[in-house]
Amino acid sequence: MSSAxxxxxxxxxxxxxxxxHTVRVELDLRAAPDPEQTGFPTTTTLHFDATAPDTWIDFIGGAVHGVTVNGEARPVEYDGARIAISGLAASxxxxxxxxxxxxRSGEGLHRFVDPVDGETYLYTQYEPADARRVMACFEQPDMKAVxxxxxxxxxxxQVLSNQSAxxxxxxxxxxxxxFAPxxxxxxxxxxVAAGPYHRVDAEWTRDDQTIALGVLCRRSLAEFLEAxxxxxxxxxxxxFFTDAFAFPYPWGKYDQIFVPEYNLGAMENPGLVTFTEAYLSRGAATDAQRGARANTILHEMAHMWFGDLVTMRWWDDLWLKESFADYMGSHASSAATRYTDAWVRFAANRKAWAYQQDQLPTTHPIVADITDLEAAKLNFDGITYAKGASVLKQLVAFVGxxxxxxxxxxxxxxHxxxxxALEDLLVELEAVSGRDxxxxxxAWLETSGMSTIALETAADGGRMLVQTDPRLHRLRVGLYGLTDGALSLREKVELDIASARTPVDFADADLVVINDDDLTYAKARLDERSLDAVEQALSTLEPLPRALVWSSLWNAARDGELPAARYLAIVGAHAPAEQNIGLLTGVLANASYAIGHYVPDDERAAHRATWxxxxxxxxxxxxxxxxxxxSWARAFAAASAFDASRATDVRAILDxxxxxxxxxxxxxxxxxxxALTTVGEASGDDVAAELAxxxxxxxRTAAxxxxxxxxxxxxxxxxxxxAWEDEELSNDHLSATIDGVRAGGRRDLIGALDEGYFERVAGAWQDRSIEIARRLVVGLFPASPDLDLVDGWLxxxxxxxxxxxxxxxxxRDHLARDLRVRADQPQREG
Incomplete structure (x- = not known):
């Protein structure tokens, strides 16, 4: 195993x-604007007690020039990731x-030069273990310090850190x-962040507390900041959080900085929260995009308590911060801002991430078994975030x-x-609720997988809810009637189910929405009568049940239970009437994905043309x-990358x-x-003109x-x-290159490279940073119908x-699902 x-x-x-106890870090960034300078001096002074004579301190960098222990210079024992320290005293x-x-990978201290004005911008990103790329440290969450x-x-x-200067x-x-300690x-x-950032100041006052607020971005993006x-x-x-948590915001100030080439959506550094610039739209943005940004702002703010104030001991309990922050992002958005549809978007879009992750062979409990940092890096996934948040919603229903x-x-x-760790939270919840x-x-945090709940009707007309992988669910079932082409709620039935089969006495309903109000975490199927009803009148439902129906349809299509053609027909009939743009955006993306992955090969071109x-x-x-x-324009652009028949209209929009x-x-x-380039309707000269x-x-990334x-x-x-060989590519430029390789689904152009992928992945994992290696491994994975190549490598x-x-x-599992669902599609008529 690598020492890193x-x-x-x-x-x-x-x-x-x-x-x-304390850590003092001195960084010399004065030469950062000089592109010839690849590194920066960093001096770290650590004060700690020890009960063992030896330890190590983590650092990944260019060189270690000196190590002093209690005033005595020591030989440097450094293997590229660990600095060995011996002869320790009690203090x-x-x-x-x-x-x-x-x-240039977004790990450690990232340096970016803005091509607009030539200015240099720096920011740090560490989670889970890249602080050691900037300072010598004990790189583990349970060793806190001042x-x-x-x-x-x-x-x-501008020079910024967690505290004020x-x-x-x-x-x-x-x-x-x-900076203050x-x-x-x-x-x-x-x-740490440094550069000629544009800054907008404000303050928040509550009782006797005043918090300085700052919002920052690159100067060339200042007009798009929406401060x-x-x-x-x-x-x-x-x-909201001051009232909800009864613990005043503890970190002194609240700066939020939007940074380039960022690997995440955002990061909860207390007092200096970092966000991707993708949240700053360059001219056109939907209100749903602003709602997503608000959700992320509140997600990171929740971390000021869940994660920063109280931190998990090790990455097994990553959920103790991420699941809670994901839940709080939607909850606070709905309760405290104008984005009251946050739970609607969560039900249809965010939970789809969880459902997908939870069906993989690598699924894991929310409280995961994380043995090392590489495993921790990959556990920032749909289970830790979206499933965790879904389960917390069920917990709120359970305890009140x-x-x-x-x-x-x-x-x-x-604390x-x-x-x-997990037990510390359970003690408090059990004490206040009296619940087990x-x-x-x-049942929910320490096991993996999920239930699928469906309504079945027996030959005698009796109805029951049937669930796979039975769990205790507290849920509401919505019973809807179809009248004059519109669906309306007749009744909601609240119940707990725990067994594989639960008899129910539902009134005769045209549509049964299992898990109405989205209280639990489960895939909910539509029975045939309900499916017929939504085919006629899906768009007449209220937003949350509509979101749940869209989610149910998508899960059934992914599982091969709803033919892709029927799913696409429902999208075609009802997406144009979808008024919630967050839902519409998700539905459009799913439809495109279904065509590329679940439609049989010989029918795909026809479906692409129809779409x-x-x-x-x-x-x-x-x-x-x-x-x-x-939203439809963006979907049209995406569809035009697979079919050239509307190239003239694409060109007209550009003109x-x-x-x-x-x-x-x-x-x-x-x-x-x-899109025009991908289908051969635009040239390199066209790209050069657009770049100018x-x-x-x-x-430049788009070009x-x-x-x-x-x-x-x-x-x-x-x-x-x-992509494999140019180590000068930044993280964003690498992803753009990979996107180009796979553009248009042109297997005829890249299929010959499949074997080369498997010859290179192990070396890339060993030689490149985990962020870059992950992009290569996932992004260039062959979409070959031959699973033997994958199985042979494994x-x-x-x-x-x-x-x-x-x-x-x-x-492999994603590919196997694609192949299985395609093979199970009914033959197209005519």
Whole structure:
């Protein structure tokens, strides 16, 4: 095992022997604008007690120049990931002088140069274990410390960290900023950002507490920041969580910074939350996109308590922060902001991620068995986030909302600034609710898989709910009638089910929505009568039951129980009438996926042509300037990458002759042009002309994608090799290159590369950072109908790293599902 891949057992031994108190980190970033400078000086001073004579300190960087222990210089014993420290006393001061390396992968200290103005921007991203790329540290969540950061940077830059600056000095065109000491933090949520960021200031006041607020982005994106909207949501969230948790916001200030080439949606660094720039739309955005951003703002804010104030001991209990934050993001959005449809979007879209993940052979309990850091990295998945949030919604129904929040308040009071495990939370919830929360935990948190619940009618007319993998569910069943082409609620029945078969006495209903109100976590099937009803009148339902029906239809299509053609027909009939843009966006993406993955090969071209026409018709029929029009335009652009029959209309939109009111921003322009490129209707010269029009970071990434998408075998081959071999590609540029290789589903152009993939994956995993390796392993996995290639690699590589094998196994399962569902489709008539 690589020394960089820390294990749960060895870190437990280390934290038992070492008590960390304070860490002082000094970073010299003055030369960051010089592209010739690949690294930066970093000096770390750690104060800790020890009960063992030896330990190690984590660091991944360019070099370690000096190690001093209690004032004595020691030989440097460094293997590229660990610095061995020996001869420790009961109390110790260790100073490590080293050189960190600027990142282009989004791990550690990422350096980005804005092509618009040539300015350099830096930010850190650490979770789960990349703080060691910037400072020497004990890289495990249960070794909290008080951190003091000192940063030397160019004089005109914004310099930020978790705390406010306590001292700033200027000298020879540079500045030195020393930040106030933090409260106790784990290494992975410390943070630094530096660069000429644009900043908007505000403040939030509550009783005798005033919190300074900042919203930042690159200068070239300042016009797209929507700072007023972001600040409003931030204030609403601080009001909500202050009341809900009865623990004042503890981190002193609240900066939120939108950064380029970010690997995540956001990260909860206390006092300095980082977000992807994808949340800043360059001109055209739907209200659903703003709602998603609000949800993420509130998700990260919930972490200020769940995760930052109280932190899991090890990554097994990652759910203790992520599941709660995912739940709180939707709950707070619905309760405290104008985005009251948050649970509607969650039901149809976010839970789809959980359902997909939970059906893989690598599924795991929400409370997972995480043996090492590589496994931790891959557990930021649909189970930890979306299933966890779904299950917490069931827990709230089980114990009651007030008991749930009172349990959280006691949990924070008991464990503030410390580390916890599952038992610590269960104690508090059981005390306030009087319910058997441990039994609930065993059923929901400590087991994997999910139930499928369906309504069956016996020959004698008796009806019952049938569930696979039986669990205790508290749910509501909605009974709807169909009258004059519209569905309306007749009755809701609340019940608990626990067995495989539960007789029910439902009134005669045209549509039965199992799990109406979305209280539990299960796949809910529609019976045939209900399916007939939604085919006629799906769009007449209220938003939440409509979301649940869309979800049910999609799950049935994925499982091969609802023919893909019938699913697509329902989408074609009802998506144009879908008023909730969050739902519409998910439905459009699912329809495109179904055509590419679940339709039989010999019918795919016909379905693509039909889908292209449906998107064009809906686009032209949508209200000018509406969110629906923009959503259909994006779907039309995506569909045009597979069928050239509307190329003239695509070109017309690019030339300013599109449907009235359509907001054509740079991102939509690139999507349309890339579609033309993919089907051979645009050239490299067209791409160059568009890049001249939009020579920005996003434009350069899009141009790379478009050029790699050209339907020429040699172009795809060059792009494929570049993805594997060009280590200068940033994370975003690598993904764009991979997207180009796979554009248009052109297996005829890249099928010959399948065997080469399996020759390269092990080496990529060993030699590249885990983020880059993961993009290669997943992004370039062959969509071959021959599973023998995958099985052969798995058989020959049973000793490969577990995290790599997990990714391959998951990709195999996705492919096997595609092949199975295609094979089970009924033959098309005529």
């Amino acid at each position: 891949n820390l294990t749960r057992d060895e870190t437990a031994v280390r934290s038992a022997a070492v008590t960390l 110790n001061t260790v100073v490590i002088d080293a050189v960190g390396v600027y990142s 951190y003091t950061f000192v940063v030397h940077a160019p004089g005109g830059w 306590s001292a700033v000095s200027q000298h020879d065109g540079a500045k030195t900023v020393e 933090t409260l106790p933090l784990s290494s992975y949520i410390t943070s 007023d909207e972001i600040i409003e949501v931030t204030k609403q969230g601080l009001d 909302e007030e008991n749930f929040f009172e349990g959280a308040r006691r949990y924070f009071a008991a 503030a600034y410390g580390n916890t 929360v441990r039994a609930w935990s065993r 292209l026409e449906r998107t064009w018709a809906a686009l032209t029929d949508a209200a000018p300037g509406s969110d629906a029009q923009l 300013g002759r599109g449907p009235d009111g359509l907001r054509v921003d740079p991102d939509l322009r690139w999507a349309l042009l890339t 029009r939009d020579d920005t970071a996003s434009g 790379l994608r478009a050029l790699a998408s050209r339907p020429v075998q040699e172009v795809r081959l060059v792009a494929w090799h570049r 058989a020959a590589n049973d000793s490969a790293p577990a995290a790599l094998r997990r990714l391959i196994v998951e990709q």
